[in-house]
Amino acid sequence: MKNLLVLLVLASTIGFTACGQKYNVPAKVKSSFTQKFPEAKRVKWDKENDNEWEAEFKMKGKEYSANFDNNGNWKETEYEIKKYQIPEAVQSTLDKDFNGFKIEESEISETTDGKVYEFELEKGDKEIEVAISINGKIIKQEEANEENEENDND
Numbered sequence: 001m002k003n004l005l006v007l008l009v010l011a012s013t014i015g016f017t018a019c020g021q022k023y024n025v026p027a028k029v030k031s032s033f034t035q036k037f038p039e040a041k042r043v044k045w046d047k048e049n050d051n052e053w054e055a056e057f058k059m060k061g062k063e064y065s066a067n068f069d070n071n072g073n074w075k076e077t078e079y080e081i082k083k084y085q086i087p088e089a090v091q092s093t094l095d096k097d098f099n100g101f102k103i104e105e106s107e108i109s110e111t112t113d114g115k116v117y118e119f120e121l122e123k124g125d126k127e128i129e130v131a132i133s134i135n136g137k138i139i140k141q142e143e144a145n146e147e148n149e150e151n152d153n154d
Helices: 003-021 026-036 087-096 146-152
Strands: 041-049 052-059 062-069 074-082 102-111 112-123 126-133 138-143
Touching: 062 138, 087 112, 087 126
Parallel strands: none
Antiparallel strands: 041 052, 052 062, 062 074, 074 102, 102 112, 112 126, 126 138
């Protein structure tokens, strides 16, 4: 019983340590972030992979995320939008090609290639992720699966 208790305490400590892990964000990345988003508040950093960092923050009353490579080069910014902020051409594509789907999440993704509208759509048991250009062209469409959702939450 004593060994079990020691194991539980050890496992809990490791779990809390892993969840509360602090990252040593490279100075180049922090500097680039501050230059691009001087008004950002409540910044939380996460390491996306070996070559990419993600900052989640608030700015002008909205929640944002921005990604940078290890050298501080900006890669992408995402932020949620409301239904009324969806441009007419994009809404038309949603109405025509995804009739009956409910918008679970809508956001704008900005990269060096430009701006796209990204949606998580649901209809019954079917969930899909769609990216649509500002002129209404479908850029990407894929079925969402639980494995991707779980990995996104890690």
